[in-house]
Amino acid sequence: MNFAPRRWIPLLWLLAVLASGWIAWTTPVVADLTLFAPRADPAAELLLEQLRSGPTTRLILLGLDGGSEADRAAASRRLAERLRPDPAFARVVNGAETLPDADLQALLAQRYWLSPAVAPERFTAGGLRAALQQRLAELQSPLGVFQKRWLAEDPTGELLSLLRLLQGGLREPAKRLGVWFSPDGARALLLVETRASGYDLKAQRAVVAAIRQAFAGAGAATGVSLTLSGPGVLATLSEDRVRAQAEWLSGLSLAAVALLLLAVYGSARTLWLGALPMLSALLAGAAAVGLLFGQLYLITLAFSVTLLGETLDYPTYLFSHRRAGETVEETLRQLWPTLRLCAATTALGCLAMLDSGFPGLGQLGVFTVAGVIAAMATTRWLLPVLVPPHWRPPRPTVVGDWADKLLRPRPRLALAFGGLGVLLLIGLLAKAPPLWENDLAALSPVPRELLRVDQALRGALGAPEVGHLIAITAPDAETALRASESVGAYLERQRQAGMLAGYDGAMRYLPSLATQRQRQAALPEAETLAANLDIALEGLPFKPGLFAPFLDAIAAARAASPLRLEEVGESVLGVRVRSLLSVGARGWTALLPLSGVRDARALAAGLPQPDNARAYYLDLRAETNRLVAEFRAAALWRLAWGSALIVAVVGWGLRAWRPAVAALLPVLLALLFTVATLLALGERLSLFHLVSLLLVLGIGVDYGLFFSRPAADADLRRRTLHALMVCCASALIVFAMLSTSALPALRAIGLTVSLGAAASFIAALIVARPLLNRLD
Amino acid sequence: MKRWLAALLLCGPLAGFGQESLDQVMRLLAAVPAVEGDFREEKHLAALREPLVATGRLYYRAPGFLRKQTLFPQAEDYEADGDWLTVETPAAGRRQFDLNGYPQLRPLVEAIRATQAGDRKTLERFYRLEFEGAPASWSLRLTPLAPEAARYVTAIVLRGQEARIASVETLEAGGDRGVLTLTPR
Numbered sequence: 024m025n026f027a028p029r030r031w032i033p034l035l036w037l038l039a040v041l042a043s044g045w046i047a048w049t050t051p052v053v054a055d056l057t058l059f060a061p062r063a064d065p066a067a068e069l070l071l072e073q074l075r076s077g078p079t080t081r082l083i084l085l086g087l088d089g090g091s092e093a094d095r096a097a098a099s100r101r102l103a104e105r106l107r108p109d110p111a112f113a114r115v116v117n118g119a120e121t122l123p124d125a126d127l128q129a130l131l132a133q134r135y136w137l138s139p140a141v142a143p144e145r146f147t148a149g150g151l152r153a154a155l156q157q158r159l160a161e162l163q164s165p166l167g168v169f170q171k172r173w174l175a176e177d178p179t180g181e182l183l184s185l186l187r188l189l190q191g192g193l194r195e196p197a198k199r200l201g202v203w204f205s206p207d208g209a210r211a212l213l214l215v216e217t218r219a220s221g222y223d224l225k226a227q228r229a230v231v232a233a234i235r236q237a238f239a240g241a242g243a244a245t246g247v248s249l250t251l252s253g254p255g256v257l258a259t260l261s262e263d264r265v266r267a268q269a270e271w272l273s274g275l276s277l278a279a280v281a282l283l284l285l286a287v288y289g290s291a292r293t294l295w296l297g298a299l300p301m302l303s304a305l306l307a308g309a310a311a312v313g314l315l316f317g318q319l320y321l322i323t324l325a326f327s328v329t330l331l332g333e334t335l336d337y338p339t340y341l342f343s344h345r346r347a348g349e350t351v352e353e354t355l356r357q358l359w360p361t362l363r364l365c366a367a368t369t370a371l372g373c374l375a376m377l378d379s380g381f382p383g384l385g386q387l388g389v390f391t392v393a394g395v396i397a398a399m400a401t402t403r404w405l406l407p408v409l410v411p412p413h414w415r416p417p418r419p420t421v422v423g424d425w426a427d428k429l430l431r432p433r434p435r436l437a438l439a440f441g442g443l444g445v446l447l448l449i450g451l452l453a454k455a456p457p458l459w460e461n462d463l464a465a466l467s468p469v470p471r472e473l474l475r476v477d478q479a480l481r482g483a484l485g486a487p488e489v490g491h492l493i494a495i496t497a498p499d500a501e502t503a504l505r506a507s508e509s510v511g512a513y514l515e516r517q518r519q520a521g522m523l524a525g526y527d528g529a530m531r532y533l534p535s536l537a538t539q540r541q542r543q544a545a546l547p548e549a550e551t552l553a554a555n556l557d558i559a560l561e562g563l564p565f566k567p568g569l570f571a572p573f574l575d576a577i578a579a580a581r582a583a584s585p586l587r588l589e590e591v592g593e594s595v596l597g598v599r600v601r602s603l604l605s606v607g608a609r610g611w612t613a614l615l616p617l618s619g620v621r622d623a624r625a626l627a628a629g630l631p632q633p634d635n636a637r638a639y640y641l642d643l644r645a646e647t648n649r650l651v652a653e654f655r656a657a658a659l660w661r662l663a664w665g666s667a668l669i670v671a672v673v674g675w676g677l678r679a680w681r682p683a684v685a686a687l688l689p690v691l692l693a694l695l696f697t698v699a700t701l702l703a704l705g706e707r708l709s710l711f712h713l714v715s716l717l718l719v720l721g722i723g724v725d726y727g728l729f730f731s732r733p734a735a736d737a738d739l740r741r742r743t744l745h746a747l748m749v750c751c752a753s754a755l756i757v758f759a760m761l762s763t764s765a766l767p768a769l770r771a772i773g774l775t776v777s778l779g780a781a782a783s784f785i786a787a788l789i790v791a792r793p794l795l796n797r798l799d
Numbered sequence: 800m801k802r803w804l805a806a807l808l809l810c811g812p813l814a815g816f817g818q819e820s821l822d823q824v825m826r827l828l829a830a831v832p833a834v835e836g837d838f839r840e841e842k843h844l845a846a847l848r849e850p851l852v853a854t855g856r857l858y859y860r861a862p863g864f865l866r867k868q869t870l871f872p873q874a875e876d877y878e879a880d881g882d883w884l885t886v887e888t889p890a891a892g893r894r895q896f897d898l899n900g901y902p903q904l905r906p907l908v909e910a911i912r913a914t915q916a917g918d919r920k921t922l923e924r925f926y927r928l929e930f931e932g933a934p935a936s937w938s939l940r941l942t943p944l945a946p947e948a949a950r951y952v953t954a955i956v957l958r959g960q961e962a963r964i965a966s967v968e969t970l971e972a973g974g975d976r977g978v979l980t981l982t983p984r
Contacts (some may be wrong), residue, residue, distance in 0.1 A: 063900075076958050157890060158891065159851075160873055160875075160888070162842070162844060162847075162851060163842070163851050163869070163872070163873075163875075163951070164869075164875055164877075164888070165867065165877055165907060166886075166904075167842075168907070168951045168952065168969075168971055169903060169904075169951060171844070171846065171975075174846055175846065195897075197897055198897055198901075199897075199899040200899060201899070201901075201902040201947075203897075211931075527934060549957050563846045564848050564849050565846060565848070566845075566846055566847060566848050569846055
């Protein structure tokens, strides 16, 4: 019966590896924050939509350094010229842009519906006279040269107020040689808005490449260098960094583990045998997530590194327990009850995460369950068919007499150890140090120097921070605009009362049809207007008939139909409106970004609820922190459920309470020591720590199970000690290396798991034996 | 090529002569530490039946300060100091602009300020210079180089005697014209 499996098991495995490899390869990796979102929370969904694809996430900030001031200004102009025709960019600005003539003509034609200054009193004889006198004063001034262009068509100056409106929304940086510069003049500045979301990593990568290519063509000769930042750039750069560092560190640590295995077992075969369960776990985990979720979060990918730690242990248990006189299959059969329990505890512990409203937790659960099962199956069924039945590692895996000494139960030490744990717990509870890291920025995998560059560019450009905004949802665009206008009126009152510095919104650029019609109604009939104008012109030096174009324009504006959203097209106005008003799965969403908010709570409390629409006040920072905290609470709750499941499984598997306690108490103590040490080191627990603690739980239960395994003789006990020492050493090597990383995520994982593995080993060694020996 | 050379040979001495007098006038102007004078400005605009007249004071302090204070018909104050332009009008209050950011505005300031400062280098950054006459009585025609400025202003002609600017004539695109005459106090 052994013949058939020897052939079909490797074949089956290879097929499974190829299939999962293909699925994993085609699954996109995403860096967005939806993993934090509890499903069915409209405010949270709006918030995440904003974080994911809101107008501020689509901004890329560019800085040009080096060369002379003239070089930088010239490079800025040429770079902008090269980028503008690219359809990937909605907007490229460097301070030098003049409104395209077509846009200017369009604005001129629509000025009487769009200008907020249009009101009936503006076209009375008195209103017109005031406007004409102002125009005359402008003609007199040195700036009159520039302002007389629209005199005949637009004596009330509506175009000018429209242009002023369009210029607002962004505080303009200082200019030198006609383009934007940092205040000290050392850096020329540009601002680019992409059409793709800042978290569409693939599109952002292409955009960054296009910018670099355009820059190579624009400034290569002058010794000017390019710096770029923005949410999308940071996301792609940090993904690259995380990947590069994770690859480099895991490569290095795998090499170190390989050396360890070689030194311990003296066999190259142990290397590739040891690697097979790990490979299976990674591919199976990624493929399972890909199949069930369609995408892989970066955090899941980071977690896969921690899974390596546990899956490497399974073959190690096999190698160390190989004895002369029994086949590989027989050794495995002896180990199987314990091994099976090891995998079952980890898998079931994570099962608690599966039925969760949080997709992020679900992915972690699926990844672990699939990975652990795959690694275990590989160890149990693939490894024995790949080696000769009597294969053993060439170097003896028996440790010396000191092992017996080490393994001798020391009840007093165990008691003291347990007492120390209790004391630590009491101390932690009493002192209650700040435990959690709620700041999303601390979770960010973005290297600190990139964040500094981002802050410098943002400060110089005055680009809007992702901060406070009001989101309005409505069934159609017109309702959204009308609701925006009523919220805008509220905001204007609050602004005048000093509650906030300013606000923006689509309704500033494109008023609702109702408002446009109201303005249209404010325009007088031709005869009335002509009569009013005649009275207004009395005694003023304007030539007769000069304002005929004005009379025509008003007559045309009265007859035409107002501007609709579908008609704004790709003009400056259109781009601005569409970045603030968009249609999605849940209807239309209008955004009103706020700046300089003094009291968010009061502002939110007074927010009017418009007809047929809903307005939400979003404080992005507070909201994300709340989401992270909620996510963590959910994770902790699931973790508790998982632990309960583990206890049940271990109790059921060992069918006796004392070995179960012997297996579980050490890991409990180890977790306590790990958390206490982390806090003593000044760390605050983030999601990455939490996820790593989950792995520590898995590893620790394994150590406890093996140490408390009923052993037939001293030799077997020594072999178990050998196996556990190799496991612990390899875990320490891998994760101690990760803890040296500069990236917060990798550092957190490395530190937690290396501390946890060491603590689990020591705790299991000291506590498990005495508990069991009382049984003998 | 031959034609080019011939043109160069012909123009060379003439240009050289003009250059020399220009440099001489520039040196004279550069030596003036401060100017204070009354101005009268007349603008002839196509849109108006009669010219617009304004009067006021002009102040200059070497090398970067120029202030045009209009007193009639309404009070207005334009003050350029280095890279900054401060505008004060009864309608809009006090506003400051960085001249570097307004490529169409800066040449207008420099036409008077850099000429009075004898700063030929700055003038040549914004204008093509044509000098006529001798230090005793000269005229300097400035034609804007940048398209942003040329769109509004065809040329600015300054006339003067020795180190004194007597008048500034601005020829605007579209035929409008303004003449500012200066009387020292």
